[in-house]
Amino acid sequence: MAGLITLFISNVVISNVVLTKFLGMCPLLGVSRKSSSAVGMGLAVIFVIVGASIFTWTLYYTVLVPLNLQYMDLITFILVIAAFVQFVEMFLKKYSPALYKALGIYLPLITTNCVVLFVTLDNIIQGFDFVHMLVYSTAVPTGFMLVLYIFSTIRERLDQSNIPNAFKGNPIALIVAALMAAIFTSFAGLV
Amino acid sequence: MKTLGNFLLNLLKENPVFGLYLGICSTLAITTNLDNAIGMGVSVLIVLTISNIMISSIRKITPDEIRIPVYIIVIATLTKAIELLIKAFAPTIDAALGVYLPLIVVNCIILGRAEAYASKNNIWKSTLDGLNMGLAYTLSLAAMSIIRQILADGVLSLNNPFNSTLIFEINIIPAEYRIAIFKEPIGAFLTFAFLAAGVAAIQNATAKKAEVK
Numbered sequence: 001m002a003g004l005i006t007l008f009i010s011n012v013v014i015s016n017v018v019l020t021k022f023l024g025m026c027p028l029l030g031v032s033r034k035s036s037s038a039v040g041m042g043l044a045v046i047f048v049i050v051g052a053s054i055f056t057w058t059l060y061y062t063v064l065v066p067l068n069l070q071y072m073d074l075i076t077f078i079l080v081i082a083a084f085v086q087f088v089e090m091f092l093k094k095y096s097p098a099l100y101k102a103l104g105i106y107l108p109l110i111t112t113n114c115v116v117l118f119v120t121l122d123n124i125i126q127g128f129d130f131v132h133m134l135v136y137s138t139a140v141p142t143g144f145m146l147v148l149y150i151f152s153t154i155r156e157r158l159d160q161s162n163i164p165n166a167f168k169g170n171p172i173a174l175i176v177a178a179l180m181a182a183i184f185t186s187f188a189g190l191v
Numbered sequence: 192m193k194t195l196g197n198f199l200l201n202l203l204k205e206n207p208v209f210g211l212y213l214g215i216c217s218t219l220a221i222t223t224n225l226d227n228a229i230g231m232g233v234s235v236l237i238v239l240t241i242s243n244i245m246i247s248s249i250r251k252i253t254p255d256e257i258r259i260p261v262y263i264i265v266i267a268t269l270t271k272a273i274e275l276l277i278k279a280f281a282p283t284i285d286a287a288l289g290v291y292l293p294l295i296v297v298n299c300i301i302l303g304r305a306e307a308y309a310s311k312n313n314i315w316k317s318t319l320d321g322l323n324m325g326l327a328y329t330l331s332l333a334a335m336s337i338i339r340q341i342l343a344d345g346v347l348s349l350n351n352p353f354n355s356t357l358i359f360e361i362n363i364i365p366a367e368y369r370i371a372i373f374k375e376p377i378g379a380f381l382t383f384a385f386l387a388a389g390v391a392a393i394q395n396a397t398a399k400k401a402e403v404k
Binding site for chain 1: 212215216217219220259260263264267268270271274275290293294296297299375376377378379380381383384385387388389391392395
């Protein structure tokens with residue numbers, strides 16, 4: 001149990017997926033202009049990653065390993081992710097139009113979010129069992145959402161500031177990311 | 192000479208990494224030294240060129256509704272092939288790039304060029320576009336890794352990826368003046384921010400010149 005909590009905390013704050021592994025930079029720069037959309041995107045990513053991880057992990061150990069087809073992992077996983085995102089989109093559209101309205105525009109973007117593919121691949125590389133896989137695939141997108149939200153609140157403030165011309169937009173956002181990375185590395189003593 | 196000038200101008204103006212912010216995950220992650228940058232750049236160059244050729248050659252028989260899944264399958268297959276080749280022939284590169292190698296699949300440059308260029312142009316043009324974009328990507332990675340490696344390690348070196356022999360090594364900064372932080376994530380973000388700002392400054396300057404004319 002203690003091991004699971006450590007795994008969760010260390011993946012949310014210490015080895016944060018955005019600030020130490022640099023994954024999910026496109027949504028970070030693209031969607032993080034408003035804090036409300038950051039939360040929407042974060043929730044959608046958590047949902048898709050947990051779902052896709054359960055799917056791909058089961059598929060890998062029940063189909064690919066018995067058939068000796070491990071080298072097909074990349075192709076199967078990306079297909080599962082694309083199909084899963086599409087399915088979630090259709091399901092939400094039919095049964096929960098309110099949620100679809102809130103998350104709808106972010107769903108198609110998630111297929112190309114590298115965090116999703118990274119988590120599904122890393123579940124296999126790290127050799128996690130089912131419970132560890134669940135904790136890991138919840139922790140990583142939670143860390144993503146945390147950074148996305150903090151980042152968006154800083155960017156809302158940045159819009160009002162006086163910034164040198166060449167740094168307007170993304171360059172200043174990357175400097176903010178650098179400072180956040182420096183802050184998050186100091187969490188390393190936590191666990 | 193003029194084509195070379197045009198090429199360099201395009202490299203700055205339509206740079207996929209610093210201008211359009213495509214494929215930055217791997218750019219930030221693997222540019223700690225020149226070896227990794229070249230390894231990643233060339234892998235992307237090969238995948239991008241072949242995927243452009245393939246997608247361009249099937250562009251007339253691909254139904255419009257399912258074109259994105261088709262592109263993703265093509266790209267994933269090519270990426271896996273490159274990954275297995277690198278595992279077999281350049282194990283040091285494989286160890287250094289790790290999970291970022293399979294993540295070439297979700298590198299936005301490749302899907303972006305497939306959708307924006309290869310699906311609308313003939314095979315010859317798409318090949319050139321793939322080479323051009325791949326080269327621009329490789330050069331951007333190289334520029335960033337040279338800055339980071341010199342500041343953090345004080346040396347600039349390149350190894351042969353196939354048998355890991357040293358090709359060249361230049362000592363630039365003495366040991367006591369090295370800035371180790373450029374090996375860390377914070378250094379990656381800072382280097383990227385300043386390079387992107389530089390590219391933006393050049394773009395702004397050329398835009399102003401065009402206005403005056």
